Structures are given as structure tokens and as C-alpha cells.
Amino acid sequence: MKATTRGIDEMNAGVDNCVEAGYRGAFPVRNILDRVGNKWSVMAVLRLGRRTERFRALLRAVDGISQRMLTVTLRGLERDGLVHRDVFDTLPPTVANSLTPTGLSLLTLITALADWAMQHEAAVKAARAEYDRRNG
Amino acid sequence: MKATTRGIDEMNAGVDNCVEAGYRGAFPVRNILDRVGNKWSVMAVLRLGRRTERFRALLRAVDGISQRMLTVTLRGLERDGLVHRDVFDTLPPTVANSLTPTGLSLLTLITALADWAMQHEAAVKAARAEYDRRNG
């Protein structure tokens, strides 16, 4: 609560057209981020950024993911052209999952996000604790 | 399907320790991204990056969001210390929502992601169409 009421418009003086980029068109952004923001997709892309890996190896590497969720996740990434799937007809079958060039370009951003998350982890945790203390 | 079976390990020769950063610690990354990846959170942060805005204004600005989802989204962002909420006891009440410094630092990354989404929208759409054509 605050007693003063200097208008919001006043606060915004000169702030406009500061961050124009990235907001036009809303829809595509949302549409893409539905996949990008996905927990497992992020984990899979981060892992595949390190090395080409087959299904079972990914299953062991990505902590906590289930077999089905890995299948679903990889299918989604493949559908979006971010992951390339190479099936070798060996016995037992071998599937090599790797990032496509598009996937690699995204990896850069995801890595940046991961770094941000690690850098601000403490701050976010503190903010949450503080918020929860103040409210129920 | 491919006949050849040059091993995956061979394919990975020298690839390791290329993208080390961003993978250690998995958990915090996932934890943070749960919020970052959220559709509405991203839209709200992008919008608040442009200007401090009150509830109703955001409701109109963020296309397609419902009153409840905006409330939920803003609460989450506030809890994480990304959005600052200023309540003025005017009549009718005025609530000024703005990004905190932490929120601003995240905005940079989100803007980059949004730009990526716009740049690769066509490619992703094409990949999806191609995938759907090949499979059922």
C-alpha cells in the first residue's frame, strides 16, 4: 500500500519503444515457446547438445524422465525439426538422436537460460521464501 | 532406416566438453524454467518490459488471457521476485505492475527467445507440416 498516486503514465515517460522487439506478433512466440518451455524438452536439448545419444542412454541421463515422456518429448522435438532421428536396423535396434542445425541454434539460447537460472537460483529461492512468509 | 552402423560413440568423438555449461545441477534449471517456460508468464514479462502497467491494461494487452490466468501469472512472477506490485489505495484501487531488476535481466533472455521464435517460425511450421505429411 502506498499513499502517493503519481500516475503510471508518468512512470512510463520515455520508457516506450524501449523493448519493442520481441513483442509483435504474439502468436508465433507463444506457439514456439509451448515446446521450448517444456521441462523435458529443455532437458533433452541440453543433453543432446553434449552428444548424440540413443534412447536408453537419454533415459538414464535425463534424471526423472519416464520412458513414455521421453518418447513423447523426442517426437515433439523431431516434429519441430529440432532433433534428428537416425534409425539403424541393427539387432537390437539402434536410434541415434541428435540436434539439427535449428536445434543447435536454439541450444545457445537454452544454455543461456540455464545459466541465468543457476545465477539467479538463490535470489529466486529467497524471493519465494520471503513471499510465502508474508502471505499464507 | 540406415544400413550402416558407424557407432554413436564414434560420432561423438571430441564432442564432449563442448557444451558443458548449463547442464550441471539439472534441478534448479528445471525448477526455474517451469515458470519461465509458462506461456502467460512470458507474455506478461514481454509486455511489462515495455511499460509499467496496471491489471486491466495488461488484461487488454496480453491477447487471449483470462482474468484468472493473469492473476495467477502475476502472483507467480511476484512470488519469484520478477515482478513488483505497487498497490495505491485510490478509488477504484490502482495496482502498478513492473519488472524488478531480476525480471529485467530475464527479459533480455526472453526477448532473445522471442526473436528466435520469430526467425524460425517458418522453419518450424514447415518441419511440422513435413512430419505430419510423412506420418499419420
Place this chain on the structure above:
DNA sequence: TATGCGTGGTTCCCAATAGTAACCACGCTA
């Protein structure tokens, strides 16, 4: 007077999605 508008929410409820457990076939090995 009552009907509507703008403020910023909350509560109820349902549909979609995330995610688990169990099953499949195949061949090799102990």
C-alpha cells in the same frame, strides 16, 4: 432507481495435459 462500467480480484468447475505402471516383441546371455 436501476442498469451499466471500470477497478481488481475469487470461486467453481470441467477439459486437457502431464505422467506412471504395465505390457509388447525381439534376440542374446547366464
Place this chain on the structure above:
DNA sequence: TAGCGTGGTTACTATTGGGAACCACGCATA
């Protein structure tokens, strides 16, 4: 012949996302 490792699929359930409707308040308009 029982188990393991390949890469899945199917059936089911828990959790969440999200819309519609409601709240109080004061001001205006008809």
C-alpha cells in the same frame, strides 16, 4: 527358462490449465 537390453505402445490416473460466473465498491448515465 529366466532375465536383460533394444525401443517403444497402451491404459489409466493425478494434476494442472483455463473459462464462466460471481464478488464489492463507487461513479456515471438514463
